[in-house]
Amino acid sequence: MQRHKIILDVDNALTVANDTDDGMAIALALNSPEMELLGITTCAGNCRTWQSTENTLRMLELAGRGDIPVASGREDPLLQHVKPHFQYKETKDARRRAIYWAGMPPPIEPSLQPSPLKAHELIIELVEKYPGEVIIVKEGSFTNLALALLVEPEIAGLIKEVIHMGGAFKPEGVDPSAAGWSTPDCPADVWRYVLKFNTGYDPEASAIVFKSGIPLTFVTGNVTGQVFQYREDLERVRAVGTPFHQHLYEGGLPWLEWSVKERELVGAHMHDPLTLAVVIDRSFCTFQNMHIDVDKFLAGEFPWLYKSDKEPQVSVAVDVDKERFERFLADRLASPLVDYWV
Amino acid sequence: MEKHKIILDVDTGTGLPVCDSDDGIAIALALASPEIELLGCTTCGGNCRTHQSSVNTLRVLEMAGRADIPVAEGREDPFLQDVSASLDYLENRSEKYRDLWFKDMPPLLEPTISPSPLKAHEFIIEMVKKYPGEVTIVKEGSLTNLALALLVEPEIAPLVKQVIHMGGHVGPMDWEGGPPVIPRHLWRDLLRMNTGFDPHATVIVIRSGIPFTFVTGISGQTFLRPEHVDRIAAVGTPYHDFLAYTSRPWVEWWSMKQVGRAGACMWDPFTLAVVFDPTFCHFATMRFDAQRFLAWEYPYLYTSPDSPQVRVSMEPVDVERFEELMVERLVSPLP
Numbered sequence: 025m026q027r028h029k030i031i032l033d034v035d036n037a038l039t040v041a042n043d044t045d046d047g048m049a050i051a052l053a054l055n056s057p058e059m060e061l062l063g064i065t066t067c068a069g070n071c072r073t074w075q076s077t078e079n080t081l082r083m084l085e086l087a088g089r090g091d092i093p094v095a096s097g098r099e100d101p102l103l104q105h106v107k108p109h110f111q112y113k114e115t116k117d118a119r120r121r122a123i124y125w126a127g128m129p130p131p132i133e134p135s136l137q138p139s140p141l142k143a144h145e146l147i148i149e150l151v152e153k154y155p156g157e158v159i160i161v162k163e164g165s166f167t168n169l170a171l172a173l174l175v176e177p178e179i180a181g182l183i184k185e186v187i188h189m190g191g192a193f194k195p196e197g198v199d200p201s202a203a204g205w206s207t208p209d210c211p212a213d214v215w216r217y218v219l220k221f222n223t224g225y226d227p228e229a230s231a232i233v234f235k236s237g238i239p240l241t242f243v244t245g246n247v248t249g250q251v252f253q254y255r256e257d258l259e260r261v262r263a264v265g266t267p268f269h270q271h272l273y274e275g276g277l278p279w280l281e282w283s284v285k286e287r288e289l290v291g292a293h294m295h296d297p298l299t300l301a302v303v304i305d306r307s308f309c310t311f312q313n314m315h316i317d318v319d320k321f322l323a324g325e326f327p328w329l330y331k332s333d334k335e336p337q338v339s340v341a342v343d344v345d346k347e348r349f350e351r352f353l354a355d356r357l358a359s360p361l362v363d364y365w366v
Numbered sequence: 367m368e369k370h371k372i373i374l375d376v377d378t379g380t381g382l383p384v385c386d387s388d389d390g391i392a393i394a395l396a397l398a399s400p401e402i403e404l405l406g407c408t409t410c411g412g413n414c415r416t417h418q419s420s421v422n423t424l425r426v427l428e429m430a431g432r433a434d435i436p437v438a439e440g441r442e443d444p445f446l447q448d449v450s451a452s453l454d455y456l457e458n459r460s461e462k463y464r465d466l467w468f469k470d471m472p473p474l475l476e477p478t479i480s481p482s483p484l485k486a487h488e489f490i491i492e493m494v495k496k497y498p499g500e501v502t503i504v505k506e507g508s509l510t511n512l513a514l515a516l517l518v519e520p521e522i523a524p525l526v527k528q529v530i531h532m533g534g535h536v537g538p539m540d541w542e543g544g545p546p547v548i549p550r551h552l553w554r555d556l557l558r559m560n561t562g563f564d565p566h567a568t569v570i571v572i573r574s575g576i577p578f579t580f581v582t583g584i585s586g587q588t589f590l591r592p593e594h595v596d597r598i599a600a601v602g603t604p605y606h607d608f609l610a611y612t613s614r615p616w617v618e619w620w621s622m623k624q625v626g627r628a629g630a631c632m633w634d635p636f637t638l639a640v641v642f643d644p645t646f647c648h649f650a651t652m653r654f655d656a657q658r659f660l661a662w663e664y665p666y667l668y669t670s671p672d673s674p675q676v677r678v679s680m681e682p683v684d685v686e687r688f689e690e691l692m693v694e695r696l697v698s699p700l701p
Binding site for chain 1: 656
């Protein structure tokens with residue numbers, strides 16, 4: 025079977041009282057024979073870069089996959105714009121942790137070490153090693169890839185595809201930038217930042233990648249916001265019984281409970297696993313080609329993603345087979361880890 | 367005497383038709399100044415393409431017998447800014463007047479010395495780590511190379527002694543006031559040469575906290591004049607001849623006849639000189655407003671208690687004393 029070579033770039037907050045979907049995406053990658061996980065690079069977003077690195081190393085250690093390099097990326101966006109969301113988030117995270125994570129045992133200190141390479145160096149090395157084959161799955165900001173392109177512009181022609189969790193387009197009647205997008209826990213002006221998440225975390229880095237000519241796919245918030253992980257899914261994970269699965273359960277459940285109680289959702293959002301899953305099966309989503317208006321994007325104006333023939337073009341997920349994907353994800357996560365690479 | 371260790375980052379046009387030759391003079395001045403230890407040159411785009419800067423820089427060094435000085439080539443393009451309009455204009459202008467330019471010039475040396483195997487940003491990182499706290503980076507072109515070094519290796523920021531940059535503009539901007547020979551729609555781009563060539567890089571460097579000095583357009587009050595070129599030509603060595611015949615058309619035909627100036631503006635050599643003699647002009651401390659700068663709104667440099675703070679050159683400029691020092695050094699035999 026042809027395996028897709030991927031590099032996963034994550035802001036993995038599993039265990040630090042924030043979004044668990046990067047962690048779930050890593051678990052999905054580890055348990056998918058269709059994918060060859062060449063390496064993981066870490067960035068900031070849901071949490072700080074060093075936390076993303078630590079959380080990822082812990083998962084790999086529990087999974088017995090110390091062979092997969094984890095390379096830490098830059099902490100700050102290229103231009104070091106001041107972001108309100110970290111100040112806001114870390115206060116809320118502390119409160120959330122005290123309530124929802126109180127019942128969980130503390131996670132282990134990983135003894136695995138990160139790669140001596142920086143994130144952008146690992147990207148350059150792997151892309152040069154496998155020209156034309158590597159798919160970079162950007163579950164966080166574009167900082168690491170942009171830096172790789174600045175240092176080594178020739179890799180742009182060697183990257184097979186970039187699949188990015190992010191962006192938002194304007195379906196009929198819905199303006200994602202409108203104040204209506206607020207949730208009980210998060211005021212509208214912070215949501216505006218969160219909505220621009222990933223893509224908007226480091227706008228200059230995003231623009232550098234948009235203009236690079238690399239084939240781009242966005243799995244947008246419009247679509248990922250429709251798929252969830254449910255309590256019964258996590259109970260199935262726990263039932264597998266291995267330390268790795270126990271860790272997934274202990275990290276995932278508090279976030280899920282918080283999402284249900286305080287965000288009034290039906291479960292935990294699974295943005296990143298869906299983004300990864302389209303590598304395995306593109307038909308989980310329906311795609312349309314759209315134009316990225318880089319100038320509008322950098323000016324912070326909506327909409328910057330819309331139908332037009334102009335370059336640059338991006339393939340945008342506009343719909344999702346919700347039930348099939350949710351079942352697929354639940355089944356994969358609740359399977360024992362099989363060593364497909366032995 | 368304490369020597370200033372410097373890296374000269376240049377967009378050397380010397381040798382190209384109708385291309386600014388002040389970077390080349392700055393290199394020559396550095397070689398002739400006992401206060402300066404030239405660790406190396408890095409090249410960037412601006413007056414011409416980066417790879418052309420490299421060739422032109424290598425040629426100056428080879429003619430000067432200084433093949434020991436590394437030349438590390440930088441990134442061709444700015445991070446995001448599209449500079450193709452101004453670069454195309456400069457290239458077309460260069461081609462158009464090629465024959466006129468080379469009319470009185472012997473064929474130029476094809477450099478035989480090679481550039482460094484390191485990229486510009488790698489060279490900067492290496493030198494700054496080797497001499498922590500000692501290196502002054504003189505940015506006679508865009509800030510791309512240093513910004514890339516800072517992105518790749520943020521820990522060098524506190525190790526760089528200072529950045530002295532030829533560029534910046536104080537106060538409101540007069541977009542209409544340029545020389546008639548330059549098309550209006552490009553005057554804006556050319557005015558913002560250096561600082562505005564890669565504006566995102568500029569912001570990255572200034573936000574890094576490295577002590578930063580803008581040596582603004584007032585440096586252009588100093589000139590290389592025809593009588594100076596005569597004095598250089600009179601020395602008689604191949605190197606001095608080279609300096610003279612590559613400068614003369616830029617001084618006489620372009621700067622004086624076409625643009626109407628008193629000679630060729632010596633922006634870059636002046637910027638270099640304030641490294642070892644900051645009394646050639648005055649300096650004030652101002653705020654660099656990154657947001658206004660990125661939006662092309664003027665003024666973006668003004669007095670304010672807010673960060674980041676930068677040092678900015680102020681009038682009056684000691685034109686006579688600088689010009690005399692520059693020419694004395696340019697005519698002296700190479701050490």
